[in-house]
Amino acid sequence: MNRAFRYAVEQSLVVPCGAAIALVWANWRAESYFHVASGLAFAVNDVGMALFFMLIAQEVLEAAMPGGALHTWRRATLPIVAAAGGTVGAIAVYEAFVMSGDERLLVGGWPIVCGVDGALAYVVAQWLLGNKSAARPFVLLTVIVSNAIGLIAIGFRQQSLSLHPAGPLLIALGLIVSAARPRAGTGTMWLRIAAAGTMLWWGFWWSGLHPALSLVPIVPFLPRSPRATNLFSNGRHAPHDSPQHVEHVLRIPVQIILLLFALVNAGTAVHGLERGTWAVPVGALVGRPVATLIAVITSVGFGLRPPSGLGWRELIVVAVAVSCSFTSGLFFATAVFPMGPVLVEAKVGALSTIAGALVATSAAWLLGVGRFEHRGRVGARVRFHEG
Amino acid sequence: MKRAWIVLLLLVAGATWAAGASDLTLPNQAASLKFAAIGDNGTGEAPEYDVGRQMAVYHERFPFELVIMLGDNLYGRQERGDFVKKFEEPYRPLLNAGVQFYASLGNHDNPSQQAYPLFHMGGVRYYTYSKGHVRFFALDSNFMDGKQLAWIESALRQSQDDWKICYFHHPLYSDGKTHGSQVDLRVLLEPLFVKYGVNVVFSGHDHVYERIKPQKGITYFVSGAAGQLRKGDVKRSDLTAAQFDQDCSFMLIEVSGDDLFFEAISRTGATVDSGVVHRHTTP
Numbered sequence: 001m002n003r004a005f006r007y008a009v010e011q012s013l014v015v016p017c018g019a020a021i022a023l024v025w026a027n028w029r030a031e032s033y034f035h036v037a038s039g040l041a042f043a044v045n046d047v048g049m050a051l052f053f054m055l056i057a058q059e060v061l062e063a064a065m066p067g068g069a070l071h072t073w074r075r076a077t078l079p080i081v082a083a084a085g086g087t088v089g090a091i092a093v094y095e096a097f098v099m100s101g102d103e104r105l106l107v108g109g110w111p112i113v114c115g116v117d118g119a120l121a122y123v124v125a126q127w128l129l130g131n132k133s134a135a136r137p138f139v140l141l142t143v144i145v146s147n148a149i150g151l152i153a154i155g156f157r158q159q160s161l162s163l164h165p166a167g168p169l170l171i172a173l174g175l176i177v178s179a180a181r182p183r184a185g186t187g188t189m190w191l192r193i194a195a196a197g198t199m200l201w202w203g204f205w206w207s208g209l210h211p212a213l214s215l216v217p218i219v220p221f222l223p224r225s226p227r228a229t230n231l232f233s234n235g236r237h238a239p240h241d242s243p244q245h246v247e248h249v250l251r252i253p254v255q256i257i258l259l260l261f262a263l264v265n266a267g268t269a270v271h272g273l274e275r276g277t278w279a280v281p282v283g284a285l286v287g288r289p290v291a292t293l294i295a296v297i298t299s300v301g302f303g304l305r306p307p308s309g310l311g312w313r314e315l316i317v318v319a320v321a322v323s324c325s326f327t328s329g330l331f332f333a334t335a336v337f338p339m340g341p342v343l344v345e346a347k348v349g350a351l352s353t354i355a356g357a358l359v360a361t362s363a364a365w366l367l368g369v370g371r372f373e374h375r376g377r378v379g380a381r382v383r384f385h386e387g
Numbered sequence: 388m389k390r391a392w393i394v395l396l397l398l399v400a401g402a403t404w405a406a407g408a409s410d411l412t413l414p415n416q417a418a419s420l421k422f423a424a425i426g427d428n429g430t431g432e433a434p435e436y437d438v439g440r441q442m443a444v445y446h447e448r449f450p451f452e453l454v455i456m457l458g459d460n461l462y463g464r465q466e467r468g469d470f471v472k473k474f475e476e477p478y479r480p481l482l483n484a485g486v487q488f489y490a491s492l493g494n495h496d497n498p499s500q501q502a503y504p505l506f507h508m509g510g511v512r513y514y515t516y517s518k519g520h521v522r523f524f525a526l527d528s529n530f531m532d533g534k535q536l537a538w539i540e541s542a543l544r545q546s547q548d549d550w551k552i553c554y555f556h557h558p559l560y561s562d563g564k565t566h567g568s569q570v571d572l573r574v575l576l577e578p579l580f581v582k583y584g585v586n587v588v589f590s591g592h593d594h595v596y597e598r599i600k601p602q603k604g605i606t607y608f609v610s611g612a613a614g615q616l617r618k619g620d621v622k623r624s625d626l627t628a629a630q631f632d633q634d635c636s637f638m639l640i641e642v643s644g645d646d647l648f649f650e651a652i653s654r655t656g657a658t659v660d661s662g663v664v665h666r667h668t669t670p
Contacts, residue, residue, distance in 0.1 A: 030570035038574055102463050104497045105529050271567055274494060338532030341494060341557050341569055 014255050015119065015327045018262025019351065026267030037264045038339070044264045045334050046211045048257040050201060053151075054215035055254050056118075058247050060144055061219055078306060079138045081299045082292050083145035086322065087114050089291015094283030103275045105342050112336060112346055113283035114150025115328025117353075118143035124321045124357045129370040134307035135318045142292070142322045150328070154335040155210050167206030171217075174199035178221040193218060193246070210335055222246055258327075265330045266351060268344045276342060280333075280349025284325045285356050292319040313367040320363050324356035411639075412650050412661040415449055419643035420519045424554070425613035426457030426591025427493065431473035434635045435614035437654045439477035442637055445652065446481055449639055453518065454478075454486060455525070457591035457610060458493025458556025460506065465497040474505070489516065491525040493556035493591060515542050521642050522548035526555035528590075531575055539576075543583035550642055550666060553580065554589040560607045562627055563593025564620045580605055586666055587647060595621040595632040596651050598660055602626075606664045610651070612636045631659040 026033040090113040098106045118140075125139045177196040197215050204214035296315055300306065306315060325332075329350025337343040365372045415421075423442060428435050442454075461473045475482065482488075482505070490506035491513075492498065501508040508514060512527035513535055524542060527535065543551065558566070559573040569592075580588065581603045591611030599607040612635045621632040635654040640647060645668060651660040 030568070031574065034571045034574040038571070102461075102465070102495045102497070105494060269567070269570060271565065338530045339571060339575060340529055340531040341572070342529050344571060 014259050015117075015262045016354075018259045019266035019327075019330075022263045022265070022267035023270070023351075026269055030269055033267050037267055040260065040264045041334070041339075044257065044260045045331070046205075047201070049212040049261060049331065050197070050215045051250055052254050052257055052261075053213055054219060055247050055250055057216045057219040058222060062247075076137075076141050078296065078299055078304045079141035080145050081304070082138075082295045082319075083142040083322075084149070085295025085298075086142065086288040086292035086319070087146045087149050089294070090114070090283045090288040090323075092291070093287025094279050097279045097282045098275065101275045103342075106276045106279055106346070109276065109279070109333070109336050109342075109346050110283075111150045111153040112280055112329050112332045112350060113287065113325060114146055114153060115325045115330075115332045115350070116143045116146045116288075116322050117324045117326035117328050118147070120324045120326055120354070120357060121322045124324070124360050125318055127371070128317055128321065128360060128364045129314060134309040135314055135321075138307055138310065138318055139322055142318075146322070147328055150332050151210075151213060154332060155213050157208075157210065157336065163208055164206035167203050167208075170199045170203030171207065172203075174203055175217055178218045189223070193222075212331075212335075261331070262327065265334055265347065268347050268351070270348060273348065274341075274345045276345030277349045277352070280325060280329060280346055281352045281355065284329070284353045285320075285323045285359060288323045289316075289319040292322065311369075313369045316367060317360055317364045317369055320356060320360040323353065323359070325350045325353040329353060410656075410658050411445070411449055412658055413449060413639060413641045413648045414643060415641065416643050419641045420521050421449060421451040421639070421641050422518075423451045423454045424457060424589050424608070424610050424638040424640060425454060426556070426589075426609075426611040427459040427594055427615045428456070428477075428613035429459060429461035429473040429495075430614040431462075431469065431477075432614065434616060434654060435473070436477045438613045438635050438637050439479075439481070441652065441654060441656050442478070443480035443484075444656065445639060446484060446486065449641075450484075451639060452486060454481065454488045455523065455554050455589060456488055456490040456506070457554055457589055458491050458528075459495045459591060459611070459615070460490050460493065460500060461497070462495050462615075465500070470503060470505075489523065489525060491555050492527045492529060494529055513538065515546075517548055519642070520548055521550040521552060522546045524551065524553045524585075526553060526576075528555035528557040528569070528572055531572055536575060536579075540579050540583070543579060543585065546583070549645070550587075550647065551583065551585045552587050552589070553585050556590060557592050558590035558607065558609045558611075559588065560599045560602060560626055561590070561593045561609045562597055562599075562621050562624050562630065563595055563609065563611075563617070564622055565617055566593050577603065577605075587664055589638075593617070593620065595630065596636045596638075596659060597621055597627065597631075598629040598649075598651075598662075599626050600628045604667070608638065608649070610636065610638050629660040629662075 091110045094110055094113045095107065121139050121143055122136070125135045129135045174196045177192060177199065180192060196218055200217060201211050201214040204211045293316065296306065330347055333343060333346040333350050337346055364370050425438070428438065461469055487507060488505055490500065490508055492500060498512070500506055501512060502510050513525060515522060515524045517523070524539060526539060557569040557572055559577060560568050585605055588605060588607045590609055593609050594612045594615040594617040595609065596612055597609040614635065616635050617632065619632055621630045623630065631651060631653065636651055636659060639650045639652065645666040647664040647666070649662060649664070650658055653659050
């Protein structure tokens with residue numbers, strides 16, 4: 001079991017496995033599934049996921065440090081523009097699709113298509129274009145910027161029913177405790193994180209902010225070191241193998257939370273597909289890649305240069321690879337819609353964006369790039385025209 | 388001569404149509420509460436108008452005072468003119484007779500409908516009202532947030548009425564092939580319905596008529612074919628008490644003492660299901 005779990009962690013299979021189990025369970029024994037899922041939803045989505053977002057924030061901060069994969073703004077500008085453009089395009093297409101029908105309840109669901117499943121996009125891009133491809137940091141930054149836009153959008157949505165005037169005060173107290181200089185030892189650090197984290201969580205909850213983001217403000221005060229390698233990899237990297245680093249300590253607990261997240265949120269009875277189910281994949285799989293490419297073309301027109309080794313064909317594949325909302329879409333869906341059929345529509349839509357991986361593979365095959373570089377007459381023809 | 392024949396034929400057709408509306412199975416008592424239920428009606432197309440006419444014919448003999456609307460009250464565009472075409476015109480005779488409509492919201496409904504005076508929603512997504520010894524609870528099943536759940540629990544707890552009737556768009560139990568049971572909603576709502584003694588639940592969404600065998604003491608109806616229809620879209624299961632998916636339909640209900648009589652009627656005026664739900668009084 002332990003070996004199987006470790007393999008799933010290493011291959012980024014935890015979430016897909018959890019989602020598959022949830023889907024089978026929800027369509028086989030729906031009542032028992034929804035009893036369990038509704039009982040766990042708050043603990044997983046609003047409490048457990050706070051650790052996940054803390055970990056992500058820590059990873060991003062380290063990647064942005066000197067020597068990190070995202071260091072220097074010059075290097076990062078094009079993917080940031082591409083991500084912002086892609087997200088705007090995904091939102092625009094989602095809203096246009098919703099407005100063309102009569103389910104206006106879905107209008108507020110646009111943050112769902114801001115979500116890009118980072119692990120999935122990374123694995124797909126790596127598998128298609130190779131380990132050493134310059135596509136990796138490009139994908140990485142696109143994922144971060146897109147999800148950040150979604151997180152900002154949901155962060156300010158009213159999440160709690162029990163607003164309390166002590167909320168902002170607790171946030172301020174939590175920040176002060178986070179910033180306090182550690183006097184000694186790992187134990188003190190964890191005590192500080194626990195105290196500040198509790199205050200921040202209640203502060204967010206009582207202020208109407210999304211509590212899953214409550215541990216992010218702690219991150220700048222945590223010990224860290226630059227991280228030049230794969231953001232989503234779990235390989236050993238010496239400076240991080242230290243109990244001083246939360247990402248090392250929390251790696252397995254967070255994977256368990258992600259498994260529970262997929263179990264709790266991915267289970268939906270798949271029948272009677274409504275507009276919301278289509279709006280999410282249309283926004284993600286059509287709007288995002290097209291707008292990403294338009295943003296890249298425009299940026300290049302303004303003098304930005306794509307990363308060396310990334311041609312137009314590779315960029316097309318990358319633009320499609322970052323269209324999978326999947327887990328992120330599930331999270332944003334649960335954040336923007338309360339329980340009910342509209343949420344189910346959106347969740348099925350988010351799950352279906354996993355098809356983006358297949359589309360990216362097809363695009364790579366058709367364009368003859370990466371692992372398909374020497375295959376296929378179509379790819380050869382495209383390369384000829386391109387040349 | 389030819390014109391006379393045509394007039395005669397039209398009279399015979401009209402009489403036959405009216406006769407179809409005569410097989411009322413309800414007791415039709417003077418002091419009872421009488422109401423109708425329609426769901427998924429607001430298309431503005433011929434079937435909705437046909438059902439509206441049939442309801443008006445029945446109203447002549449069975450003077451129901453209100454209509455509960457089970458969601459998808461208007462499809463497509465929902466501008467002012469659409470409210471006329473898709474609601475006011477099909478039910479003009481009933482509105483003129485003083486029948487009041489109490490709407491719940493479906494997934495095709497613009498939330499702004501809650502401000503439309505003829506839907507009596509009072510500007511809110513979910514609400515309650517009573518008629519005689521019956522209390523109605525209209526819910527918004529699109530978004531079952533914590534606030535609404537807390538509200539329905541409080542409202543049910545406070546209700547001292549003999550009959551508690553809930554209605555909303557998405558069915559907790561349904562054999563509809565297209566949508567079926569909304570189990571995620573069921574696990575949230577059913578425990579409250581059982582705990583606080585809800586007697587009957589009406590829903591739409593599946594464009595058929597179905598009566599479900601009592602579940603944990605509660606009778607569930609799906610009546611989502613007052614304008615839309617999915618022919619052949621219902622399957623039989625252990626839940627099924629009665630079904631009709633061959634034509635559009637609506638329901639008439641009469642509450643008298645501890646009995647709730649119901650009759651499901653097709654667009655042509657045929658009775659497709661009828662019966663009585665008896666309220667079990669706790670000693």
